[in-house]
Amino acid sequence: MQTTDLFIKNGLILTYDREPFVGSLAVQAGKIIDLGATAQLEQKYLPTETLDATGKIVMPGFVNTHTHVAMSYFKGLADDLPLMVWLSQHIWPREAHFVNPEFVKDSTLHGCAEMIRNGVTTFNDMYFYSDEAAQSAQKAGIRAVLGETVLDHPIVNCHNADEVLAYILKLDNKYKNNSLIDISVAPHAIYTCSKENLIKAKDFAQKHGLLLHIHLSETRQEVEDSQKNFGMRPAEYLDSIGFFESRVVAAHSVWLDENESDLLAKHPVSLAFNLSSNLKLASGFASFVPHLQKGINLSIGTDGVASNNNLSMLQEMTLLSKLQKALNNDPTAFPAKQVVEMATLGGAKALGKEAEIGSIEIGKKADMITLDTNCLETQPMYNPFSHLVYALNSGNITDTIIDGKIVMKNRRLLTVNENELIAKAQIYREKIKTFQA
Numbered sequence: 001m002q003t004t005d006l007f008i009k010n011g012l013i014l015t016y017d018r019e020p021f022v023g024s025l026a027v028q029a030g031k032i033i034d035l036g037a038t039a040q041l042e043q044k045y046l047p048t049e050t051l052d053a054t055g056k057i058v059m060p061g062f063v064n065t066h067t068h069v070a071m072s073y074f075k076g077l078a079d080d081l082p083l084m085v086w087l088s089q090h091i092w093p094r095e096a097h098f099v100n101p102e103f104v105k106d107s108t109l110h111g112c113a114e115m116i117r118n119g120v121t122t123f124n125d126m127y128f129y130s131d132e133a134a135q136s137a138q139k140a141g142i143r144a145v146l147g148e149t150v151l152d153h154p155i156v157n158c159h160n161a162d163e164v165l166a167y168i169l170k171l172d173n174k175y176k177n178n179s180l181i182d183i184s185v186a187p188h189a190i191y192t193c194s195k196e197n198l199i200k201a202k203d204f205a206q207k208h209g210l211l212l213h214i215h216l217s218e219t220r221q222e223v224e225d226s227q228k229n230f231g232m233r234p235a236e237y238l239d240s241i242g243f244f245e246s247r248v249v250a251a252h253s254v255w256l257d258e259n260e261s262d263l264l265a266k267h268p269v270s271l272a273f274n275l276s277s278n279l280k281l282a283s284g285f286a287s288f289v290p291h292l293q294k295g296i297n298l299s300i301g302t303d304g305v306a307s308n309n310n311l312s313m314l315q316e317m318t319l320l321s322k323l324q325k326a327l328n329n330d331p332t333a334f335p336a337k338q339v340v341e342m343a344t345l346g347g348a349k350a351l352g353k354e355a356e357i358g359s360i361e362i363g364k365k366a367d368m369i370t371l372d373t374n375c376l377e378t379q380p381m382y383n384p385f386s387h388l389v390y391a392l393n394s395g396n397i398t399d400t401i402i403d404g405k406i407v408m409k410n411r412r413l414l415t416v417n418e419n420e421l422i423a424k425a426q427i428y429r430e431k432i433k434t435f436q437a
Contacts (some may be wrong), residue, residue, distance in 0.1 A: 001046040004028045005404055009038050011053025011370060012384055014060075015360050016341060020384050025058070027366040030179065030404035034362060051399060051406065055374030057384050059340070060359050061121025061367040061400065062313040063347025065272035066213075066251040066301025069111035070104040070127045073428045074306035083219055083281045091306060094435060098428075099156045104129040105136050106424055111311065112140035113416050116408050118311045119397040121367040124249060124272070124301070124351055126186040126213050128156050130171055134181045141407040141415045143367065145351055146171075147186030147213040150201050152194050161197040165204050172208060179403055182351075184211035190234050191222060199241055206246045211351060214238075217260070218252035219283045235260035244269050249350050251301060252277075254284045256291070265294035270350030275319040276310075277303035287327045288320075288334070299346040300339075312394045313343050321389050336389040366404040371396045 006027040013035060014020050025035035026045045034041060071091075078090035104127070115123055122143040125133065130146040137144040148168050150161050158164045168185055175181040187193045187201040205212045217223060217234045230237045235256055238244060244267035251272045256264070264271075271291060278285055291298060300320065302311045317339045324334040348358025357367050371392055373381050378396065381387050400408040407415050 002044060004033065004045045004047045006049050006051065006366070006401070006406070007041070007045055007047035008051045008053050008058060008368070008370075008401075009042070011056050011058035012373075013058045013360060014340075014384060016345065017361075025360070027401075027404045030366055032360065032362055032364055032366050035360065049406070051370070051401075051409075053370050053399075056370040056372050056398060057388070058360070058368060058370050059384075059388070060344040060357070061369050061402065062119050062343050063299065063351065063353075063358060064115065064120045064123040064302055064311070064313060065249055065270070065299040065347045065350045066274055066303055067111070067115075067123045067125045067311075068127050068304030068306070069115070069123060069125050070099070070107045070129070070133060071304040071306040072107045072111035072114065073098075073103070073425060073432060074304075076309055077306060077432065079280075079309070081281075083283055084221070086281065086307070094432060095156070097435060098432065099128060101129050101132045101157075103428075105132040106428070108133040109136035109140060109416060110421050110425055111305065112137055112142045112144075113413055113418065113421055114305075114311050116140060116142055116400045116402075116413060116415075117397070117411070118313060118394045119369040119371075119400060120311065120313060121369065121400065121402045122347065122351070122353070122357060124184070124211075124213060124347075126188070126251075130168075130183060131174070134171070134175060134178075138178075138180055139415060141180070141402050141405055143180050143357070143365075143402055145182045145184050145211060145213075147184040147211070150185065150187040150197055151192050152197060153192075161193075161200055165200065168204070168210070169208065172210065182211070184213050186213040189215040189218075189222070190237060191225060195241055198238070198243055202241075202243050202246065212243070212246060212248045214248065214250055216250035216253050217255040218278070220255060223255045233257060233260055235263055239263045239267075247352055249299070251303075252283065254278055254286045256286070258290060261290050261294055261296065264291070265296050270297040270299055270346070272299050272301040272350065273316075273320060274301045274303040274308070275316055275323060277307040279319070279323075280309075281307055285323060285327070288324055289328055297346060297349045298342050299350040300343045314388065314392060314394055317343050317389050336383070337385040339389050340385050366401055368401045369397055370399040372398045
């Protein structure tokens with residue numbers, strides 16, 4: 001018999017190239033090496049650890065394609081406000097005062113733990129002090145693509161865009177061979193980055209083979225200002241300066257018109273939708289069907305908890321599916337299986353990692369979650385994809401496996417101390433609550 005690190009048995013395994021089946025899978029050195037009928041696999045492998053998934057769905061972990069994870073301590077700070085009021089009067093002043101390496105390390109660890117509880121195995125981030133964020137992601141054991149924010153004005157750790165790019169290069173070299181961490185370039189938006197800095201970011205990303213991550217067409221105001229300042233809509237403007245020549249994740253993207261969608265379809269651009277945040281801030285919403293019809297890769301993000309208030313991909317999935325059905329007056333729009341694929345394989349494609357993660361396949365990384373369906377609220381179950389989008393919630397997620405390692409087992413976090421995280425969050429809350437801008 002062949003020894004193996006982990007054996008997950010008797011789960012309802014979801015793959016995208018065949019019907020869900022009850023079976024098992026074997027993991028060795030962080031990768032899936034076999035899957036199939038339990039009886040057959042038990043004859044082949046002698047596992048170091050076995051995870052019994054009887055009565056559970058076994059599926060790929062969620063890939064959260066737009067976050068600001070170090071904003072975890074700003075959760076619920078200033079709700080029910082317009083986006084720019086929320087940012088300029090509440091978030092930005094506190095970021096200027098509180099954000100430092102220690103804050104980012106602590107808040108990122110809290111957010112990583114919360115994502116693991118929500119079944120997120122990979123996240124795509126945009127913030128500051130990515131080195132500290134990387135340290136916390138590694139401690140939690142979660143896979144991360146960390147984008148250092150490029151802005152025109154000085155930020156907490158750099159004076160200008162050139163310093164940011166130098167910092168990104170240093171981090172990329174540091175984490176080049178890290179199994180969990182990738183570094184990306186994150187120009188914030190067209191209204192916070194000049195043409196010169198957008199082009200610098202794009203050229204730098206192309207030269208070093210890095211992902212570009214940007215906010216795009218998040219609000220009507222952004223579109224109106226772009227037309228006034230550049231004579232073009234946001235995506236048209238970015239296209240005119242060659243921004244879409246390399247891989248881009250465009251977050252939000254709820255104010256794109258038909259021509260912009262046509263432009264994006266010609267380039268390696270993925271859209272990251274953030275329904276909870278957009279609805280809560282009344283930033284807008286639109287039909288995503290045209291993007292789908294043009295073959296643009298679609299993915300799902302939560303945004304930061306400061307504007308969403310949680311990191312539940314399951315919540316984003318059900319919101320997206322239901323809203324798209326209503327907007328298109330079509331109950332068949334964005335069916336459950338398609339939405340699950342967006343939240344997993346779509347996210348992997350957005351990050352250029354579809355050969356490694358996003359689906360349960362032999363040879364891919366063992367990034368998986370299990371969800372308990374053996375309870376009153378989840379029975380009877382006819383279609384697991386339907387249940388994932390319309391019936392289950394994050395409380396059903398019992399186990400999270402990343403890179404072949406169990407980081408949450410039976411809802412208990414194994415890599416961090418949950419009580420310590422709660423206590424530290426409460427200390428920061430008192431400081432933030434009493435701050436006067």
